[in-house]
Amino acid sequence: MNNTIVLGVIGADCHAVGNKILDHAFSKAGFNVVNIGVLSSQEEFIDAAVETDAKAILVSSLYGHGEIDCKGLKDKCIEAGLENVILYAGGNLVVGKQDFEKVEKRFKDMGFDRVYAPGTSPAESISDLKDDLNFNIGTMAV
Amino acid sequence: MNAVLLIDFGSTYTKLTAVDIDNDEILAVASSETTVKTNIMDGFYKAFEVIKAKTCDLDIEYVEKLACSSAAGGLKMISIGLVQSLTSEAAKRAALGAGSKVYRTYSHELSAREISKIIEEKPDIILLAGGTDGGNKDCIIKNAEALSGKIGDIPVVVSGNKNAVDDIENIFEENGIYFKITDNVMPRLNILNVEPAREAIRTVFMEKIIEAKGLGEAEKEIDNIMMTTPTAVLKAVNLLADGTNEEEGIGEILVVDIGGATTDVHSISKGEPTKSGVVFKGLQEPYAKRTVEGDLGMRESASSLYESAGFVKMKKFMANESIDIKEKCEYLSRNIGKIPKTEEEKEVDETICTTAVGLAIERHIGRVATEYSPMGVIYSQEGKDLSETGYVLGTGGAIVKSRNPVKILKSGMESIKDPKYLKPSKPEYLLDKDYILSAMGLLSESYPNKALKILKKHVVNIG
Numbered sequence: 142m143n144n145t146i147v148l149g150v151i152g153a154d155c156h157a158v159g160n161k162i163l164d165h166a167f168s169k170a171g172f173n174v175v176n177i178g179v180l181s182s183q184e185e186f187i188d189a190a191v192e193t194d195a196k197a198i199l200v201s202s203l204y205g206h207g208e209i210d211c212k213g214l215k216d217k218c219i220e221a222g223l224e225n226v227i228l229y230a231g232g233n234l235v236v237g238k239q240d241f242e243k244v245e246k247r248f249k250d251m252g253f254d255r256v257y258a259p260g261t262s263p264a265e266s267i268s269d270l271k272d273d274l275n276f277n278i279g280t281m282a283v
Numbered sequence: 284m285n286a287v288l289l290i291d292f293g294s295t296y297t298k299l300t301a302v303d304i305d306n307d308e309i310l311a312v313a314s315s316e317t318t319v320k321t322n323i324m325d326g327f328y329k330a331f332e333v334i335k336a337k338t339c340d341l342d343i344e345y346v347e348k349l350a351c352s353s354a355a356g357g358l359k360m361i362s363i364g365l366v367q368s369l370t371s372e373a374a375k376r377a378a379l380g381a382g383s384k385v386y387r388t389y390s391h392e393l394s395a396r397e398i399s400k401i402i403e404e405k406p407d408i409i410l411l412a413g414g415t416d417g418g419n420k421d422c423i424i425k426n427a428e429a430l431s432g433k434i435g436d437i438p439v440v441v442s443g444n445k446n447a448v449d450d451i452e453n454i455f456e457e458n459g460i461y462f463k464i465t466d467n468v469m470p471r472l473n474i475l476n477v478e479p480a481r482e483a484i485r486t487v488f489m490e491k492i493i494e495a496k497g498l499g500e501a502e503k504e505i506d507n508i509m510m511t512t513p514t515a516v517l518k519a520v521n522l523l524a525d526g527t528n529e530e531e532g533i534g535e536i537l538v539v540d541i542g543g544a545t546t547d548v549h550s551i552s553k554g555e556p557t558k559s560g561v562v563f564k565g566l567q568e569p570y571a572k573r574t575v576e577g578d579l580g581m582r583e584s585a586s587s588l589y590e591s592a593g594f595v596k597m598k599k600f601m602a603n604e605s606i607d608i609k610e611k612c613e614y615l616s617r618n619i620g621k622i623p624k625t626e627e628e629k630e631v632d633e634t635i636c637t638t639a640v641g642l643a644i645e646r647h648i649g650r651v652a653t654e655y656s657p658m659g660v661i662y663s664q665e666g667k668d669l670s671e672t673g674y675v676l677g678t679g680g681a682i683v684k685s686r687n688p689v690k691i692l693k694s695g696m697e698s699i700k701d702p703k704y705l706k707p708s709k710p711e712y713l714l715d716k717d718y719i720l721s722a723m724g725l726l727s728e729s730y731p732n733k734a735l736k737i738l739k740k741h742v743v744n745i746g
Contacts, residue, residue, distance in 0.1 A: 145417065153656035155562065173417070175472045180562050180654075180663055188366045189472050193418035204657050 144276060146197045147189045149177035150232075152210035156203035159232065163201065166263035172270070183214045187221045196274055197227040199266075200253075207234035208247065215252025227273050229266060231257030286310060286343045287730070288334075289722035290327065290350035290505060291512055292317055292498065294357065295543070297326040300722035301334050301343070307736045311337035312717065319355045323501050348505035349725045353512035355496040358383040358488060361406040364390055364468075365413035365422045370443065372566055373468040374412040377442065377477040379573050381484035382511030383408070384545070392422055393429050402433060407492050408484060409437055411451075414444030416470045427451040431458035438487045442468045442480040463487055475567040485510055513573060515724030516540060517549050520676070521571045522723070523738045524551035527731045533739075535672040537647075537707055539640050539692070540720075541679035543582035543619055546639045548647035549573045554667025557705075561651060561662045568667045574647045579639040581632065581681045582619035585612040592638045600637040600694055603630060633691060636681040640695025649705045668705040675707055676742065678715035688714050689745040717741045 146167060150160050157179050164176045175193050177185055186198050198218070202210060211230055218226055230253045235244050241258045248256040255269055270276075284305050291298040297317045301310040313333035318326040360383040364371030367390040375388045386404050389397055401409070409430070413423035423443040430439065431454050438461040441451055448464055455462045463486060466479035493499055493508050501508060510518075516538075526532030535552040554568045578587040589597070589612035597608050611631045615621055623629045649666025677683070677692045685691055692712045699706050719741050727734035 143417070153654045153658075153661060155656075155658065155661055175415075177472065178562075180564065180661065184368075185564075188369055191419060192366050192369045192469070193415045193472055194420070195418075206657065 143194060143196060144171065144274070145173040145175060145193050145195045146199055146270070147175045147177060147186055147193065147195045148199045148201075149181035149186055149189075150179040150201045150203065151181055151183070151186070152202060152204070152206055153180065154202055154204040154206070154210075155179040156201075159201060159203060163199070163263055167199075167267060170267045170271075183210075183217055186214070187217055187223065190218075190223055190226055191221055195226060197229065197270060200228070200230045201232045202230065202234055203232045205233055205236040207232060211248065211251060211253070218252075227270070228253045229255045229257070229270070231261060231266065233259050284341065284343055285346050287726060288345045288348040288505070289725045290348065291515070291721045292319075292323060292350060292352040292354040292501070292508070293512060294353050297330055298718070298722075299327070299330045299334055300719060301338065302722070302726060302733070302737065304346070304730060304733055307733045309717065309719065309737060309741065310341070310343070312719075313337070317354050319497060323354065323498050324504055327501065327504070347729065349728065350501060350505055350508045351510050351512045351515040351721055351725055352493070352498055352508050353382075354498060358484075358492060358511050359405070359407045360385050360410060360484075361401050361404065362388045362410040363393065363412065363426055364388070365419055366390060369472070369566060370412045370414065370469050373475055373477070374410050374442065374480070376475065376569055376572070377468050377480035378410050378484065379575060380477050380517065380569055380571065381481040381488075382513035382517070382573075383484065384575060384577070393426050398429055398433050406437060407495070408487055409434065409439045410480060410484065411439055411441050412443040412468045414447065415472055416445045416467050418444055420444045420447035420450075423447045424450050424454070427454045431455055431460050434460065436461060438462065438491050440465060440480060440483045440487060442466065442483070461491065469566075473566050475569055477569050485514065509725060509728060512721050513547055513575075515721040516547070516678070517571055517573055518724035518727055519720040519734070519738060520549050521551050522727045522731060522735055523742065527735055529732050530735055532735070533674060535669070536674040536676055537644065537669055537672050537710070538676045538678065539643060539682075539695075541636055541639050541681045542580055544577070544580045544584050546576045546579040546643040547573060548576075548643045550647060550667060550669060550672070552667060552669055552672050554649060554669060556664050557668050557671050558662075561664050561668075564663045565665050568649075572647070572667065574643070576639070576643045576646060579643050581635055581639070582615055582621070584616065585635055586616040588612060588635060588639060592642060596698070597634055597638050599698065600634045601630060603627070606631060608634060629686065632681060633685055633687070636685065637691045637695045637698070640677075640692060641698035644696065644706065645699045645704060650703045651705060652703065664705070666705070670705050670708045672707040673710060674713050675710040676713040676715060678718065678720055680718075683714065683716060683718055693746075711744055712746050713742050714745045715741070716743050
């Protein structure tokens with residue numbers, strides 16, 4: 142079964158540590174992680190997903206500009222034939238201490254399937270992704 | 284004495300080099316016009332007579348006669364991938380590394396129009412890629428289906444997603460396509476794997492193309508046409524840089540080779556960022572990289588060179604600004620056999636040559652981009668960082684036969700002013716003064732240590 146996902150840090154953000162932790166956690170959970178690393182543009186996420194036939198794109202943003210960087214990503218995915226690819230976003234997506242529910246709504250309106258607040262454990266998003274992709278533990282190499 | 288005869292069937296000249304392999308010395312060189320329209324061997328015999336005359340007092344036994352070729356239009360290729368910046372680019376780099384001219388690169392599913400265009404262009408080989416291993420396989424399979432039945436006897440090298448290979452094999456076998464399947468040019472995202480595709484292209488070149496181009500006659504007389512001329516040059520340069528198990532090489536090198544129609548640039552270097560805090564972006568770079576500029580050349584491409592460079596850039600290289608360089612470039616592209624004789628003609632050629640050196644190197648090397656972020660200034664690099672590359676080597680008649688090769692190379696390099704370009708910062712300049720790179724690339728197949736010794740003797744340091 143194809144369980145390829147694209148992982149990366151979007152925009153002019155070079156926070157590499159969280160990216161490495163997510164890579165490790167999702168790989169250990171049985172996903173085939175294609176990690177495009179830091180400083181990644183929307184186009185790089187999309188190109189990587191097209192070429193690797195990925196089922197989900199996981200976008201991280203730590204520096205507060207996530208909202209600007211993520212705008213239009215879903216539209217570009219549709220344009221590139223990736224309308225069924227699942228989109229997640231997480232990290233410190235916006236500046237300051239904003240009400241997360243509002244932030245979540247804004248990201249969902251932009252076309253993201255799930256949005257994670259600062260400090261979320263990787264285990265939570267791993268479990269969600271397995272649900273969203275209808276993967277059960279038994280069929281995945283752990 | 285035992286000798287090896289090395290032959291380069293070039294687009295214009297057939298060049299012979301006789302090497303004494305007992306003493307690692309060049310015995311004689313000779314050249315004659317390439318005669319591909321009548322019998323390719325006519326030109327060879329003419330040049331061979333000159334070699335015989337030059338070595339008449341020696342008792343020579345030729346133990347091997349090896350050849351490379353860029354005659355009859357060289358090796359024309361089309362490369363096809365999925366995403367333009369990923370597998371399409373990887374396929375293009377593999378094809379260039381195999382010494383071909385890549386006429387066009389296609390991405391995504393091919394349309395009927397694109398396929399007609401491919402057939403119109405009559406490529407010698409098509410390189411079909413697409414998808415990482417385990418990644419997208421629909422596109423490459425659809426392209427294989429679309430091509431088969433249309434392309435007739437054009438050979439295809441398949442170097443894409445391994446999961447698509449079985450399907451493609453069936454499709455091509457059913458349709459009687461001549462094909463070779465090899466490892467993926469991009470097995471994982473941004474990981475480049477060009478060697479297997481290069482080798483497969485070379486095999487097809489030896490098995491199919493030589494005969495098809497009317498060079499088969501040569502193989503009755505000599506041992507083998509083993510590779511394309513640019514491949515031989517790249518092999519020689521690689522040997523000079525890396526050395527062998529027995530003898531050290533000279534290290535990282537950048538080579539510029541100027542011809543009448545194209546300018547080739549080769550670099551042997553990993554090209555990784557040399558400064559801390561620089562992030563490398565995009566597709567991995569090939570260690571031995573070749574790029575070809577089809578719009579930069581001394582004759583056929585002189586007018587397109589003017590279009591690309593313009594008067595402002597070119598006049599900086601001229602001592603005499605009153606020369607109408609535009610008119611001269613156009614004249615030369617119509618009179619491709621012109622050999623410079625007068626002072627002015629020499630200056631025009633030097634100006635064109637210097638311009639080509641600058642532009643071709645600028646397009647080959649990597650760039651660093653500065654981005655301002657909330658976390659301060661950050662740098663990202665695309666392409667190869669050659670700032671610590673120690674040598675720049677010039678070859679090709681226009682440089683080798685010019686009055687002042689070091690000036691051409693230096694001014695060409697210095698014309699790349701923008702600090703974003705990661706050019707060699709303090710290179711030493713080398714010259715392939717006896718024009719032996721392609722011959723030594725051939726020799727290195729059987730005698731790498733001898734080829735390296737001769738290269739070190741005949742490639743001279745000019746400043």
